[in-house]
Amino acid sequence: MERLIIKGGNRLSGEITLQGAKNSALPILAAALLGKKTVLHNCPNLSDVSAACNILETLGCTVMRQGTTLFIDAGNAKYNDPPEHLMREMRSSILFLGAMLAGFGKARVSFPGGCELGARPVDMHIEGLRKLGALIEEDHGFLSCRVEKPLCGCEITLPFPSVGATENIMIAATAAKGCTVIRNAAREPEIADLAEFLNGCGAYICLNSDEIIIEGARPLHSCEHTVIPDRIEAATFLCAAAATGGDITLKSARKNDVVSMIPVLEEMGCIINCGESELSLKAPKRLLPAKIIKTMPYPGFPTDAQAVFMAALCTAQGSSMMVENIFEARYKHVGELMRMGAKIHISDRVAVIDGIDRLHSASVQCTDLRGGAALVVAALAAEGESVITSLRHIDRGYDLFEQKLRLLGADIKREGAKTDGKKI
Ligand code: UD1
Numbered sequence: 394m395e396r397l398i399i400k401g402g403n404r405l406s407g408e409i410t411l412q413g414a415k416n417s418a419l420p421i422l423a424a425a426l427l428g429k430k431t432v433l434h435n436c437p438n439l440s441d442v443s444a445a446c447n448i449l450e451t452l453g454c455t456v457m458r459q460g461t462t463l464f465i466d467a468g469n470a471k472y473n474d475p476p477e478h479l480m481r482e483m484r485s486s487i488l489f490l491g492a493m494l495a496g497f498g499k500a501r502v503s504f505p506g507g508c509e510l511g512a513r514p515v516d517m518h519i520e521g522l523r524k525l526g527a528l529i530e531e532d533h534g535f536l537s538c539r540v541e542k543p544l545c546g547c548e549i550t551l552p553f554p555s556v557g558a559t560e561n562i563m564i565a566a567t568a569a570k571g572c573t574v575i576r577n578a579a580r581e582p583e584i585a586d587l588a589e590f591l592n593g594c595g596a597y598i599c600l601n602s603d604e605i606i607i608e609g610a611r612p613l614h615s616c617e618h619t620v621i622p623d624r625i626e627a628a629t630f631l632c633a634a635a636a637t638g639g640d641i642t643l644k645s646a647r648k649n650d651v652v653s654m655i656p657v658l659e660e661m662g663c664i665i666n667c668g669e670s671e672l673s674l675k676a677p678k679r680l681l682p683a684k685i686i687k688t689m690p691y692p693g694f695p696t697d698a699q700a701v702f703m704a705a706l707c708t709a710q711g712s713s714m715m716v717e718n719i720f721e722a723r724y725k726h727v728g729e730l731m732r733m734g735a736k737i738h739i740s741d742r743v744a745v746i747d748g749i750d751r752l753h754s755a756s757v758q759c760t761d762l763r764g765g766a767a768l769v770v771a772a773l774a775a776e777g778e779s780v781i782t783s784l785r786h787i788d789r790g791y792d793l794f795e796q797k798l799r800l801l802g803a804d805i806k807r808e809g810a811k812t813d814g815k816k817i
Contacts, residue, residue: 396782397795400804401754401775405639408671409797411627411646412437413461413620415790416485416697417586419445420560421620422465423488424587426452426496427567428594430615431465437623437792440785444482448475448489472497480504483789484557487515490538491561494527495568499539513720517558521549525562525569546571546609554579554690559605560587567596569609578605581691582621582650590618624650626791627672628698629766633798635663635676636705636774641801646672653694657683657702661709682711682748688718700726700767707735708774709748717742726764729757733771733779754779759786766791773803 413435422445425431436442438461446456446463453471457464472493480486480503493500504515519529519536525544530537546569551558559579564587566573578584580600588598588605593616597608622645631651634641635658648655648667655665662677683706688696696719706713707730717723724744727737732755736747754777759765765787772779784807787794795805 394782395784395807395809396780397769397772397784398778398780398806398808399769399772400778401752401772403637403773403802403804405634405637405641405773405798405801405803407801408642408644409630409800410644411622412792414583414586414623414625415439415441416556416581416625417583417620418442419483419485420488420564420583420587421590421618422446422449422463423485423492424564424591424594425449425465426454426467426470426489426492427564428613428616429466429468431463431467432617433463433465434617434619435461435622436463436620437461439789439792441483441485441789444479444486448479448486451475451479452493470496472499474501477503484513487518487557488561488564490518490536491522491563491565494522494538494540494544495565501535501537503535515557517551517553517555518561521551521558521562521575522565524549525565525573527565544569544609546573546607548574548576550576551578553577556581556584559584563587563591563598563605563607566607566609567591567598567611567613569607571609573607573609575605575607576603579690582624582647586621590616593618622646622650625695625697625763627651628654628695629701629770629791630797630801631658631674632701632705633770633773633803634674634801635661635680636708636770638676638678639801640673640675642671642673644671646670648672653692654698654702657686657694660684661705680705680709680748682706682709682713682746685714685716687716690719696720696723697763699723700763701770703727703737703744703746704730704767704770705774706746706748707737707752707771708750709746711748713746713748715744715746717744725760726767729760729764729768730771732757733775735771751776753777756780756782759783762786762790769794769798769805773798773805
């Protein structure tokens with residue numbers, strides 16, 4: 394069994410370059426089914442990305458990786474039922490629904506997997522695609538979808554700005570005749586990146602402040618695109634530096650992507666400097682608490698950064714409060730943090746973190762992707778040697794995680810046999 398062994402206490406310092414955003418790469422890979430040839434730069438080597446590539450291959454595409462560039466040829470794409478185990482491997486496989494409907498006029502996919510963050514229904518995806526004219530039936534854990542007449546543009550108002558539903562509808566609407574307007578759409582930077590990719594393929598997608606407009610049914614062509622930097626990887630390294638009293642610079646970071654996190658880090662006593670394409674953090678000897686952090690859709694504080702901030706706040710000089718507004722069950726890492734001595738009280742969606750002087754080492758298990766990253770942050774700051782298992786969660790989202798942390802001075806190593814599947 395693979396495990397991370399982390400000897401805590403080293404102050405992180407130095408600079409690293411951020412990977413491409415997982416949450417951009419995944420929808421773009423699904424959308425690549427619709428282009429001809431795609432050259433995708435800055436695509437991180439992650440198990441979720443491999444799963445998306447494997448799905449593309451089962452649909453007749455060829456996929457080749459050279460470093461961080463993926464070459465995808467969808468010229469011979471043909472309909473196939475993607476194998477259930479691939480669809481279940483990650484939640485964003487649901488994005489292939491919109492792409493397959495647009496490309497083949499049909500799709501049969503199993504309900505997606507992904508992090509265990511509560512119910513995570515896909516009703517908004519289904520409702521949106523139905524409005525575009527798709528016929529969708531649910532049967533025994535599968536979604537069977539087809540179109541009897543071409544998809545047709547329409548107005549869709551989402552009850553909540555769901556990232557995945559916005560992306561799925563955007564992808565499908567590029568093939569729909571006429572104009573689609575998505576209201577109350579998600580506005581995460583990854584949505585803008587997907588739009589830029591599709592526009593680079595010849596689509597017309599316009600992001601306004603309160604709606605997304607898609608003029609569909611334009612012929613799509615080959616495209617070369619660079620994935621935006623990963624703002625959640627940025628949050629993770631910033632919190633790791635904050636928790637260890639460190640001083641780091643993140644190359645290729647974009648200020649706007651992390652704009653909601655900067656005031657929180659400043660409240661915690663960190664000094665932040667934003668350059669043209671880099672961001673640096675200098676932490677105080679001991680962090681101050683954050684009065685209240687509420688997770689919200691972009692441009693609010695991202696739910697994906699909640700766990701790593703919580704890990705850093707465990708040793709702040711006082712009590713902090715968090716409110717998780719996006720997912721109903723996103724505190725699974727709390728029990729593991731408490732094994733390291735953290736004092737955290739949960740009541741429904743609210744967490745109160747009472748800062749203690751120092752965390753201690755423990756054997757802990759990743760519960761989900763970002764929860765796993767939080768355990769790494771905590772272990773880096775803790776006294777003694779911690780062992781972290783269930784690394785498959787972390788491997789879904791962090792490329793070269795240990796290597797980058799070692800570069801910053803962390804004492805971290807991976808042991809045990811690799812249990813991952815194939816990585817493209
Ligand atoms: C994406 C991100 C994930 C991030 C999340 C919120 C990817 C691959 N994943 O996930 O890392 O944590 O955005 O920023 O980009 N919901 C419904 N019905 C739906 C769809 C969503 O009720 O049809 C609910 C979800 O259960 C959740 C909330 O809406 O409570 C937000 O989900 P959504 O924005 O769709 O997240 P994902 O796209 O799954």
